Amino acid sequence: MDVLISGASMAGLSAAYWFARLGHQVTVVERSDGLRPGGAPIDVRGRAIGTAQRMGILARIDDEKVRVLEPAKVLDGTGAQVATLDLRWFANETDEDTEITRDRLNQILLGAIPEGVEFRFRTSIASIADGAAGVDIAFTDGSAGHYDLVVGADGLHSNVRKLAFGPEKDYVRHFGYYVALVDLPNDRAWQRGMLNVPGLTIAVRDAGDGPQGMMLVASSELDYDYRDLDAQRGLIGDFLSRVDAWQVPALRAAFTDPAAKGFYFDSVSQTHMPSWIQGNVAVIGDAGHCAALLSGMGTTLAMVAAEALANTWTEFGGNTTAASPAYHERLRPYVQQCQAFALEGAPIMVPATQQALDERNATFREYAARFAK
Numbered sequence: 502m503d504v505l506i507s508g509a510s511m512a513g514l515s516a517a518y519w520f521a522r523l524g525h526q527v528t529v530v531e532r533s534d535g536l537r538p539g540g541a542p543i544d545v546r547g548r549a550i551g552t553a554q555r556m557g558i559l560a561r562i563d564d565e566k567v568r569v570l571e572p573a574k575v576l577d578g579t580g581a582q583v584a585t586l587d588l589r590w591f592a593n594e595t596d597e598d599t600e601i602t603r604d605r606l607n608q609i610l611l612g613a614i615p616e617g618v619e620f621r622f623r624t625s626i627a628s629i630a631d632g633a634a635g636v637d638i639a640f641t642d643g644s645a646g647h648y649d650l651v652v653g654a655d656g657l658h659s660n661v662r663k664l665a666f667g668p669e670k671d672y673v674r675h676f677g678y679y680v681a682l683v684d685l686p687n688d689r690a691w692q693r694g695m696l697n698v699p700g701l702t703i704a705v706r707d708a709g710d711g712p713q714g715m716m717l718v719a720s721s722e723l724d725y726d727y728r729d730l731d732a733q734r735g736l737i738g739d740f741l742s743r744v745d746a747w748q749v750p751a752l753r754a755a756f757t758d759p760a761a762k763g764f765y766f767d768s769v770s771q772t773h774m775p776s777w778i779q780g781n782v783a784v785i786g787d788a789g790h791c792a793a794l795l796s797g798m799g800t801t802l803a804m805v806a807a808e809a810l811a812n813t814w815t816e817f818g819g820n821t822t823a824a825s826p827a828y829h830e831r832l833r834p835y836v837q838q839c840q841a842f843a844l845e846g847a848p849i850m851v852p853a854t855q856q857a858l859d860e861r862n863a864t865f866r867e868y869a870a871r872f873a874k
């Protein structure tokens with residue numbers, strides 16, 4: 502049967518793998534002119550370990566995982582060290598949980614996809630007309646197609662969700678934070694570490710592909726055009742102007758440089774939908790059930806949902822309506838569990854008050870002492 506997937510990232514590439522492996526004809530449309538690069542290391546955890554194993558990519562992921570060499574320095578607002586942080590203290594659900602850069606994982610997923618899958622970059626879905634005989638699609642490049650199933654794997658601001666299910670505001674809930682990432686230039690020696698003031702975390706990390714700056718900030722929902730990069734840089738500049746210690750002025754310059762590489766800014770949000778299937782259209786990954794960056798479960802959910810959707814839909818002979826209850830039954834409890842993890846991540850990554858920060862730092866010191874034994 503013919504399956505169209507919108508978005509070529511963790512969710513879309515995983516879905517392309519599974520639908521093609523199960524014998525379907527797969528087309529992937531991606532708005533960018535290739536796989537969209539960037540992002541901090543992400544986690545492949547819990548049930549995604551089994552999915553990766555069944556995809557035959559677990560060993561590759563393990564080969565390319567981030568190797569933490571030494572704990573990072575944790576600094577206060579003056580730049581003085583107050584603790585250390587080793588993400589392994591928190592990252593592990595099982596011993597096999599793995600941290601890998603987003604770009605490397607996407608390349609591994611792409612490499613696993615069977616031949617015959619058609620990729621169309623710089624293309625997006627312009628309209629969806631769903632009926633009993635399947636889905637008629639018009640593409641932004643003027644072409645058209647007919648599919649048995651359309652899968653929206655196009656991220657938090659999903660185009661497919663908007664076209665088939667309704668506006669973003671009905672499904673996406675701001676989780677109270679914004680995140681920014683940027684690749685740092687080689688014009689200076691960047692110190693690895695994480696500086697915190699209440700409600701603001703500024704970090705420099707190197708996961709093996711060069712130094713990267715990260716900002717995580719508590720903020721109510723902001724009114725800006727999420728596609729306007731100048732507006733994004735302006736917001737980041739304002740947030741970072743709260744601190745002038747450590748290398749923050751240089752980080753601010755890197756974040757606000759229009760020529761910077763690996764720039765990413767978005768709200769930390771969750772997607773909550775009563776149903777991920779409408780007619781012959783489904784949404785997976787951040788489009789359907791974003792768990793928020795603070796959960797560390799977004800990629801895991803994207804990979805797990807792709808496998809579950811492809812298997813369930815195929816089991817029911819491509820009858821989307823018949824497959825829908827079984828699919829929701831299989832996935833819903835895990836999505837709820839993963840989305841709840843985000844509540845645990847926030848007080849660790851970006852404590853809101855000085856008291857919460859002091860308590861968190863004391864916990865880090867206890868962990869450091871315990872793990873040193």
Ligand SMILES: Cc1cc2nc3c(=O)[nH]c(=O)nc-3n(C[C@H](O)[C@H](O)[C@H](O)COP(=O)(O)OP(=O)(O)OC[C@H]3O[C@@H](n4cnc5c(N)ncnc54)[C@H](O)[C@@H]3O)c2cc1C
Nearest residue numbers: 508510511512531532540541625655656660786787799800
């Ligand atoms: C540049 C970038 C950096 C990220 N960095 C981090 C990070 O550091 N930490 C973290 O936890 N999560 C990060 N994320 C989110 C993370 O990738 C997801 O939470 C998770 O892996 C689920 O993946 P997904 O495939 O559902 O969504 P995403 O990874 O967001 O992928 C969505 C894909 O759909 C494409 N797309 C969007 N609109 C359209 C359209 N109209 N037509 C066709 N294609 C479209 C996008 O270009 C993208 O390739 C990042 C996402 C992006 C895009």
